[in-house]
Amino acid sequence: xxxxxxxxxxxxxxxxASLELRCNYSYGATPYLFWYVQSPGQGxxxxxxxxxxxxxxxxxxxxxxxxxxxxxxxxxxKPSVHWSDAAEYFCAVQRGNEKLTFGTGTRLTIxx
Amino acid sequence: DGGITQSPKYLFRKxxxxxxxxxxxxxxxxxxxxxxxxxxxxxxxxxxxxxxxxFQKGDIAEGYSVSREKKESFPLTVTSAQKNPTAFYLCATxxxxxxxxKLFFGSGTQLSVL
Numbered sequence: 001x002x003x004x005x006x007x008x009x010x011x012x013x014x015x016x017a018s019l020e021l022r023c024n025y026s027y028g029a030t031p032y033l034f035w036y037v038q039s040p041g042q043g044x045x046x047x048x049x050x051x052x053x054x055x056x057x058x059x060x061x062x063x064x065x066x067x068x069x070x071x072x073x074x075x076x077x078k079p080s081v082h083w084s085d086a087a088e089y090f091c092a093v094q095r096g097n098e099k100l101t102f103g104t105g106t107r108l109t110i111x112x
Numbered sequence: 113d114g115g116i117t118q119s120p121k122y123l124f125r126k127x128x129x130x131x132x133x134x135x136x137x138x139x140x141x142x143x144x145x146x147x148x149x150x151x152x153x154x155x156x157x158x159x160x161x162x163x164x165x166x167f168q169k170g171d172i173a174e175g176y177s178v179s180r181e182k183k184e185s186f187p188l189t190v191t192s193a194q195k196n197p198t199a200f201y202l203c204a205t206x207x208x209x210x211x212x213x214k215l216f217f218g219s220g221t222q223l224s225v226l
Contacts, residue, residue, distance in 0.1 A: 004154075009152070032212045036215075041219070041220065041222075042219050042220065043116075043202055043204070043217025043218050043219050043220055044155075044202070044204075044215070044217045045217070046214045046215065049214065051212065090154060090155070092154075094212055099157055099160070099170065099171075100157075100215070101154075102154030102155040102156075103154050104152060104153055104154045105152075105153075105154060
């Protein structure tokens with residue numbers, strides 16, 4: 001079965017600092033990879049996705065993610081965070097026609 | 113204004129009671145999904161439907177039931193058999209039944225037990 005791991009439960013960064021959120025998956029072949037963001041008490045919004053091709057994927061709100069096959073990782077990055085980026089971030093993986101599997105999420109806190 | 117509407121925002125259930133969560137969409141999307149979210153856990157799939165009058169169990173369907181009588185609507189009933197129903201419930205859609213599509217989410221219903 002496919003699985004996805006987000007090793008960081010909670011991350012705190014200063015406004016203006018860079019950000020990297022980690023995501024690792026376990027599956028032999030390259031799955032479809034997604035990052036979603038959730039504001040408190042709200043639904044999730046897709047930030048970006050990777051299916052194939054260029055391993056550096058650009059998303060909305062200035063986020064990007066890099067797929068590294070050798071490390072089975074799909075880490076999310078942002079060069080300079082804003083207070084409005086405070087939210088919970090979910091990595092998700094999907095292979096073939098199986099349903100999406102979500103990680104447990106990383107909560108991001110921004111300090112002034 | 114297109115979107116997914118979940119109601120109510122907050123819901124309380126008494127012991128032994130069945131409650132129904134509403135999910136309506138006007139995006140003309142084929143597939144609809146129900147997820148459960150618990151603190152510190154990812155989203156877990158309860159049920160999904162790819163076409164009217166058809167639905168499939170997800171990973172945690174026990175204690176829940178659904179119907180899909182109309183394309184726009186996919187209500188979720190939390191039955192008395194669900195012993196731990198307190199959670200945040202999210203409805204989502206995809207335009208087609210292809211499984212690698214972007215999910216569109218409603219704003220959720222928080223269910224609590226009295």
